[in-house]
Amino acid sequence: MEVLNDILARRVKAAAGAAWWTLLIMVIILTGAWIGVLLVTHQRPEWVGNLIGGKIDWDQIHTMYLWFFGAMKMILWVVFMLSVWLSIWARKLRRIARQTSPGTPV
Numbered sequence: 487m488e489v490l491n492d493i494l495a496r497r498v499k500a501a502a503g504a505a506w507w508t509l510l511i512m513v514i515i516l517t518g519a520w521i522g523v524l525l526v527t528h529q530r531p532e533w534v535g536n537l538i539g540g541k542i543d544w545d546q547i548h549t550m551y552l553w554f555f556g557a558m559k560m561i562l563w564v565v566f567m568l569s570v571w572l573s574i575w576a577r578k579l580r581r582i583a584r585q586t587s588p589g590t591p592v
Contacts, residue, residue, distance in 0.1 A: 491586075495579035502572035509565045516558055523551050 526534055527548065535542050538550075 491579065491583050495576060495583055498572060498579055499576040502569060502576050505565065505569035505572055509562065509569055512558075512562055512565060516555070516562065520555060523555075527551070 527544070530544055534547065535544075538547065
C-alpha cells in the first residue's frame, strides 16, 4: 500500500509542477498578446479590419478583444485553482507517506 501511495504522490507532484509551468507559459503568452493588441489598437491599421472581415469598425474590434481576454483570464483562473489544488494534494500525500512507516499499522 505504501508503494502505491508513494507512486501516486510522485505523479500528483509531477502534475502540479506541470500545471504551474502551464500557468506561467499562459501568462507570458497572454501578456505578449495584450501588448500586441495595445499596439495594434493604438495605431488602428486598416489591414486588421480587412483580416477580420472588412465590414467591422474599431468599436467592435475592441469588444472582441475584451471578450477574448476576459475568457482567457477565466481559463487562467481555472488553471491557477487546479495548480493550487494539485499542490495541496501532493503535500498532503507526502505527509501521509511520511507518517506511515513500514513498521507501523495504518
